[in-house]
Amino acid sequence: MSEEDEVTTFERGSALSIFTSDRREDYMALTFALIIAFWVYVAY
Amino acid sequence: MVYTKKSPALFIIGLIMLAMWYFASSGMMDGYIEHLAAGKKYKYLGEITTLALYFGIINVLIGALQWFTTPKQGEWDYYSSTIAGAMFILLVAMLVRWFVAPEVAWLSIQMGKVGETGKYIHKLLGLNYIVLGIVAGIIIVNWFHIPAWAENGVRLSRLGLKTGVILLGTLYSAAELANLGGLSIVMIGFFVLGSVWMTLWMGTLMKIPNSMGGVLSAGMGVCGVSATVAAAPVVQAKSVEIAYTIGTILLWGVASLFVFPVVGQLLDMSYVQFGAWAGTGILNSAQVAGAALAFQPDGIETLKVAEIFNITRVLVLPIIVIWLAMWYVKREEHATKVNVTEVMIQKFPVFVLGFLLLFALSTTGVFAPAKHYKGKFFGNTVETGFKEKKLLKDDQIEILKSEASKIQRADRQEAVSRLIENRKIMSEADDAVVRGVVNAKVLSKKAGKILKKAHKAVRHQSKKIKMFRKWITWLFAFGLTGLGMQITFSSMKQAGGQPALIGSVVGFTKAALSLIVVLWLISETI
Numbered sequence: 335m336s337e338e339d340e341v342t343t344f345e346r347g348s349a350l351s352i353f354t355s356d357r358r359e360d361y362m363a364l365t366f367a368l369i370i371a372f373w374v375y376v377a378y
Numbered sequence: 379m380v381y382t383k384k385s386p387a388l389f390i391i392g393l394i395m396l397a398m399w400y401f402a403s404s405g406m407m408d409g410y411i412e413h414l415a416a417g418k419k420y421k422y423l424g425e426i427t428t429l430a431l432y433f434g435i436i437n438v439l440i441g442a443l444q445w446f447t448t449p450k451q452g453e454w455d456y457y458s459s460t461i462a463g464a465m466f467i468l469l470v471a472m473l474v475r476w477f478v479a480p481e482v483a484w485l486s487i488q489m490g491k492v493g494e495t496g497k498y499i500h501k502l503l504g505l506n507y508i509v510l511g512i513v514a515g516i517i518i519v520n521w522f523h524i525p526a527w528a529e530n531g532v533r534l535s536r537l538g539l540k541t542g543v544i545l546l547g548t549l550y551s552a553a554e555l556a557n558l559g560g561l562s563i564v565m566i567g568f569f570v571l572g573s574v575w576m577t578l579w580m581g582t583l584m585k586i587p588n589s590m591g592g593v594l595s596a597g598m599g600v601c602g603v604s605a606t607v608a609a610a611p612v613v614q615a616k617s618v619e620i621a622y623t624i625g626t627i628l629l630w631g632v633a634s635l636f637v638f639p640v641v642g643q644l645l646d647m648s649y650v651q652f653g654a655w656a657g658t659g660i661l662n663s664a665q666v667a668g669a670a671l672a673f674q675p676d677g678i679e680t681l682k683v684a685e686i687f688n689i690t691r692v693l694v695l696p697i698i699v700i701w702l703a704m705w706y707v708k709r710e711e712h713a714t715k716v717n718v719t720e721v722m723i724q725k726f727p728v729f730v731l732g733f734l735l736l737f738a739l740s741t742t743g744v745f746a747p748a749k750h751y752k753g754k755f756f757g758n759t760v761e762t763g764f765k766e767k768k769l770l771k772d773d774q775i776e777i778l779k780s781e782a783s784k785i786q787r788a789d790r791q792e793a794v795s796r797l798i799e800n801r802k803i804m805s806e807a808d809d810a811v812v813r814g815v816v817n818a819k820v821l822s823k824k825a826g827k828i829l830k831k832a833h834k835a836v837r838h839q840s841k842k843i844k845m846f847r848k849w850i851t852w853l854f855a856f857g858l859t860g861l862g863m864q865i866t867f868s869s870m871k872q873a874g875g876q877p878a879l880i881g882s883v884v885g886f887t888k889a890a891l892s893l894i895v896v897l898w899l900i901s902e903t904i
Contacts, residue, residue: 345379346456347533348533349533349864349869350533350536350603350864351533351534351536351537352456352457352460352530352533352534352537353537356604356607356725356727357724357728359536359537359540360540360727360728360729360732361728362537363537363540363541363543363544363729363732364544364728364729364731364732364735366537366541367541367544367545367732367736368732370541370545370849371545371548371736371739371745371846374745374842374845374846374849375744375745375842377845378841378842378844378845
């Protein structure tokens with residue numbers, strides 16, 4: 335049973351997220367955080 | 379299917395942002411800004427003249443593209459369909475932070491302080507940009523509904539919160555993490571295991587299905603929705619049981635979000651006390667962050683403490699999953715065996731590892747090199763940055779002397795004695811200890827202000843760390859305003875019957891007991 339099964343009203347992802355799984359959302363958050371960290375490191 | 383709506387919405391959002399920038403930077407809003415500042419310095423002018431301009435330009439350009447071109451089906455279309463909704467959340471967060479919250483504060487100040495509390499009503503009720511942003515979101519989704527062009531973007535709010543939590547890793551020192559980590563392991567260990575056990579026990583007593591009890595216990599004990607989703611396969615929970623659990627968690631989470639900060643203000647809790655309480659007593663990660671920022675909107679000390687507790691709680695998740703798997707198989711002889719290791723690997727929240735990664739990076743000094751801190755601000759010669767005007771005055775020293783006896787911890791007594799003797803903080807270590815005295819609120823407000831002044835005189839924050847703080851503030855403001863737009867009354871109505879009753883008893887017990895323990899254990903820590 336996944337979160338998506340429960341709360342889906344969308345064709346992709348769930349009511350809480352556009353991503354098909356929590357894991358994918360975590361990886362995206364990690365990617366964004368690393369990009370921001372790199373940008374802050376270089377620019378400031 | 380094509381997801382991006384051919385709508386002028388994003389273009390209009392861009393124009394509104396550019397209008398805010400223009401009115402603020404041209405001076406046309408000076409009168410209104412003066413009114414919002416209520417005699418103090420208006421804090422957000424810098425943000426309006428930069429953020430509103432940058433995002434305004436980007437939104438106008440992308441908005442025009444979305445309005446006048448026909449999108450083609452595909453990955454790009456799916457992700458580009460989120461931009462308008464994300465910018466809608468950002469616009470609401472901007473309006474609330476820059477105008478609505480200061481207006482509410484102004485109104486509250488006009489109404490005067492509340493009785494014996496000595497606090498204005500907006501401080502007492504935590505009516506700041508975080509809480510008002512969430513309220514705005516709740517109002518929009520329940521009374522006006524989210525427009526179709528914004529639906530996909532609103533579902534990005536959790537991504538914003540997770541990114542914020544990962545970046546928060548850059549702000550901790552190793553000493554801070556060690557100090558808070560030990561305390562959080564003890565508190566979380568006791569309360570997570572306690573609430574899981576209590577939910578399972580009550581479930582047995584009230585004869586609810588084992589799958590229902592199992593999934594509810596994970597949600598009530600660990601970290602809300604994520605734990606519910608992780609535990610569901612091992613106890614073979616049905617859709618309706620997950621719905622009940624998520625409904626109960628949401629109901630409790632939303633109530634806690636508004637009630638915890640008020641209780642914290644009434645009890646005059648320190649940042650550390652409140653952070654520890656919120657991180658232990660509130661069920662869902664997003665609401666933990668919301669309550670911490672509602673308690674302390676202009677700084678992130680409380681958020682830092684709360685997130686350490688929250689992350690410790692998430693790290694306990696594998697233990698709970700194993701426990702529930704064993705518990706369920708024992709009770710349900712015919713249950714299909716589930717590969718627990720596989721479930722744990724699949725469901726473990728990876729963003730927590732991201733937090734630890736950035737913390738590890740930050741301890742190497744890449745974001746705030748040690749040389750930034752040494753000598754310049756703690757030296758006593760002009761060459762090393764000594765400024766006589768920054769020394770504490772005689773009357774301020776007298777106040778500190780008269781209250782020094784209230785401090786019980788030896789290291790704090792020594793640091794404050796050195797401050798009194800030299801009229802300035804003499805070392806980075808003393809600075810950290812003095813900040814601890816301020817946060818613990820062991821001295822009067824007047825003395826606290828003097829210590830803050832002494833701290834500001836020597837404080838030197840790396841530009842990188844300042845920038846991280848700004849990013850984190852905005853990511854949480856974005857995520858929590860968007861979270862408000864996902865709190866529908868119908869989702870909370872999912873809670874009901876026995877699960878809601880069990881959830882209420884366990885949730886209340888955890889909140890009340892953790893409050894007592896926090897007030898008892900954390901009188902002067904950090």
